[in-house]
Amino acid sequence: MHMTVCLVLAWILIYLCVMKGIKSSGKVMYITATFPYVVTTAFLVRSSTLEGAMDGLYYMISPDLNRLFDPEVWLDAATQIFFSMGLGFGGLIAFGSYNELKNNCVKDTVYLSIANLLTSLYTAIVVFCVIGFMGHQTYMDCLDNDYKTLMTLYPHKYGSLEELKTSIKLDEYIFWMEHQFHHSEFPLLSNASRYCNYKDIIASSAQGTGLAFVVFTEAILQFPFPPLWAVLFFLMLLMLGLGSMFGTLEGVITSLNDSHVITVKKPVLTAVLCGTACVIGLLFTTRAGQYWVSLFDHFAGSYALMCIAFFEIIAVIYVYGYRRFLNDLEFMTTERPGKYWTITWRFVSPVIMLILFFSSIIKSFSHHPVYSAYDPITTAQVDTAYPAWALFVALMLVSLALAPTPFIYFVRKFKIWKIxxxxxxxxxxxxxxxxxxxxxxxxxxxxxxxxxxxxxxxxxxxxxxxxxxxxxxxxxxxxxxxxxxxxxxxx
Structure with a gap:
């Protein structure tokens, strides 16, 4: 019930910000775009001083080269870029249409890409500092558990836990653990303890929504004045969500408004779209909401987005014509794009997207698609195969996202509906x-x-x-x- 109320209030807030278009949402974006940077900087200053933060950063810059051969990794990376830059959603096109005709869109694109890269690196540093801190806490709890196990198994050898920690230095014990020498030193411990590996603990940290609502929440409890940090953090999440929805809605509203297919006033159209999205969002507030989020994110948020971007390139470069596109850019920016851009638009980008898409499809369906589900017995997340009906829903999600492109093509081609x-x-x-x-x-x-x-x-x-x-x-x-x-x- 609480999540439903929050969802409705969030969409009401979005509607109030977007109902008048850029005139209203543009002013709000000054807050939604700058506030996250302020909070992220505050978290960086605080988290970098926590124990284990440097270990988290070291883990961030230590690559697993074997993962580079996994096509789903590249698809996830491409999807992340699409989401962070708003590619394929229509928001950039909608906002860009408010610029002057002679605006240098090439420079804007370069600046936006650089800003997106630096922002991603900046936030990654904060995230891995927090993950390193939480990993250190979990690691120390694991070692402390083994110390207590030693006291239980060898009560005659050590009088107290403090005496044990004094006799066996932490560094020495960690060396035993990592090299598995403790089995010979303490034979009873081998069956009663768990192997505490710091890298494994960090690698198993929560991802996605769990990162924001579990890892960061637990870390905030270790900060001084936890309520203040909690308010700042969740306000930042709210600002990020609002900023994302402004661009997405503006792309849809502007397209429908400009096409003259729907003739209602803009506030009414915005209300209908926000209301529809709110109703669909109720699905995510159920007890199975996190699994629905995973289903939507994995299929509709990656495969469909890649296809839409591919169709955009084909439409502009091959249907409209790359020479016309180059002429337009030269007219607007007074500089004609060079061979690099031409080759990238005509060959490199379409080929890369096709390779990513089909290789990911083959990788996903060579084995039955799975999702992470909670196991009440082990109290851990385990990979569970999607049921057949869930895969059918996923297919419908991708189909609905892609359907407008061929639909409008055949409508215009065969003059079925005169627009x-x-x-x-x-x-x-x-x-x-x-x-x-x-x-x-x-x-x-x-x-x-x-x-x-x-x-x-x-x-x-x-x-x-x-x-x-x-x-x-x-x-x-x-x-x-x-x-x-x-x-x-x-x-």
Whole structure:
């Protein structure tokens, strides 16, 4: 019940921030984008002073080279980049459409990539400092348990636990443990103790949601003034969640709003989308919620995202044409991208995504897909095979995410459903550049718009757009679901 209330309140907050578009969410993003850096810095300063933090950092920079041959590792890495940068969700395209037409998008892309890399490394340092600290705590508890076991097995040899620790130094005992010499020294201990391996303890640390809600929560209890750190940490998680949802929703809302397929006002459309997402989210508040999150994240959040990104590259580079795309970039940035970008867009990126996708599919289904489930007997997470109905749900999730692409293609190809507003709206959102204007000339709706609004289109016709134009008018000029960037109504 508590999780359901929190979920509803979170979506209400998201709606209030997004209902007016960039005008409202843009101001909130100043907080959601900067506050996590402040909290992360505070955690870095505190966690770096904890015992075991340096061991955690050493573990972070100690690679397991065998994992590089696992395709799922590369898929997870690619998915992480897609999530952290918002690729394939439509948010970047939606936000970018508010920039000036002459905005240097190439520099923005480079800066964004560098900032994303540095942020990932920065947060990784904090995470592994905390993991190292918790691993050290668990490791010391493990060793302390063996000391107590020694006292139980050899009560006649040592008078007290303190005497035992004085007689057998910790470093000496760790040496015995790691080299398994304790079996000969204390034969009864071999069956009564567990092997305490620091690396194994860190490697078995919680991941995903468990990292945030288990490991960090336990670590915060060891900090001075735990309530303060807890409030800061969970506020940071809230800000990160809000920032992610702003971009995702803006990508969907802007696309539907600009297409003219849905004619309701923007606040109403936003309310419907937020309400729908909230209802779907109720599934994650059940007792099996963490397993649903794992199912959605593993299938819909990786395979579908990779396919969508692949279709985007194919649409821009091969359908629209890479030469037109290069002309557009040269027109907007005054510099033509070099051979590196051309080769990357045309060959490297599509091939890499195809290899990652199919190799991951083969790896996943060569063995039955599994998920981590709680075992009440061993009180540990064990790998459990997905039931058949769960795999069917996963297939539906991926299919639903990919269905709009072929659906719209066949609708436009065979003229099953005439969408009158998309071409005029697209041409005005784009500005348009000389290449897009030339391509859109083949569309009848575009030609009718040109004939009916010749005076308005004089600056964006075959002579190219005005250099003072913009990809969108400012948010202050947008009222409801309309905008003066759309063509005027025809009689």
């Amino acid at each position: 009158e507003g998309d071409i005029p709206a697209a041409s005005k959102c784009l500005g348009s550049t000389p290449s897009t204007t030339y391509m859109l000339k083949s569309e009848p709706s575009f030609n009718r718009m040109v004939e009916s609004t010749a005076s308005e289109l004089q600056t964006i016709g075959m002579n190219g757009p005005s250099t003072n134009g913009s990809a969108r008018n400012s948010e202050n000029d947008r009222k409801g679901n309309g905008s003066n960037r759309h063509p005027p109504k025809r009689n």
